[in-house]
């Protein structure tokens with residue numbers, strides 16, 4: 001299958017030698033592994049700050065492709081959708097999933113072998129069982145009061 005993210009012509013292993021804030025826009029975008037976990041609705045404990053992921057997906061999430069169905073114009077429909085940037089990763093890392101490439105590199109960790117940048121195949125994130133493909137519920141089917149019944153464990 002064609003990679004939905006353009007990872008052509010990138011410098012070999014650039015993520016191991018280039019800090020997040022020195023990457024080109026293309027290199028930054030290519031870090032996303034396509035797991036879809038950041039598109040799940042989350043529950044945050046107001047007292048502890050602890051974040052729990054649910055399998056209740058954002059209204060624009062496509063459970064088959066595991067991608068946003070309207071990525072370029074998503075803010076028209078979901079204004080609160082976060083755009084990760086090198087200078088904002090620090091404030092968002094607490095709620096990102098532990099397998100997220102941005103969080104891993106921010107924490108000085110390595111990418112997993114199933115990451116498309118390493119495997120060369122965008123499907124390996126799904127085959128490794130770390131993506132949300134075919135595992136979500138649409139948010140219009142689950143009232144917010146019931147989200148806690150659909151919490152998923154991290155790392156998954």
Ligand code: SF4
Nearest residue numbers: 032033035036038100
């Ligand atoms: S959690 Fe991270 S790696 Fe996964 S889809 Fe979101 S930004 Fe990409």
Ligand code: SF4
Nearest residue numbers: 039058060061068081
């Ligand atoms: S708008 Fe798109 S990118 Fe943003 S959370 Fe929803 S599905 Fe994900």
